[in-house]
Amino acid sequence: MSLKGKRILIAKPGLDGHDVGAKVIAMALRDAGAEIIYTGLRKAPEAIARVAVEEDMDAVGLSILTGSHKELASDTIRCLADLGADDMPVFVGGTIPAQDVQDLKQAGVRDVFTAAVTMDEVVAAIDRAIGNPESGQ
Secondary structure: OOOOOOEEEEEOEOOOOOOHHHHHHHHHHHHOOOEEEEOOOOEOHHHHHHHHHHOOOOEEEEEEOOOOHHHHHHHHHHHHHHOOOOOOOEEEEEOOOHHHHHHHHHOOOOEEEOOOOOHHHHHHHHHHHOOOHHHOO
C-alpha cells in the first residue's frame, strides 16, 4: 500500500492546542509516500478549505479533541464546497464518541479514526478513499 504522489492536508481546527496525534498521523502518511501539509494549531474551517484548494490536496484530515467535531467537520466540508471542492475526501480523527460517527458520515466525512484504529488501518482507508492507482482502486 502506497500513497506515493498523493497530497494530504492535516489540520487542527478550532481551539484545540494538542497536536501530537495529528503529527503522528502526518508522519505515518508521509512514511506511506504521501506529501503532507500540516496547517498547525487553531485554524478556522475557512482557512483549512482555502489551503486545501490552493495547494491542490487529494484529501483533508481533521484532528479534533475538543468535542466540537461535528460543527468543525461540517463547517470545513461546507467551506470546501463553497470553493468547488465538494468531492475532496475529509477524514476526522481524535476523541470522537461512537454515537457521533454516523452524524459525521452523514455530514460528508469519509471516515472517522479514533485511538483504537491502527496507523495501518488509517493509511489503508485513506488509500482506498483517494483511489490511488497503485492500490488497484
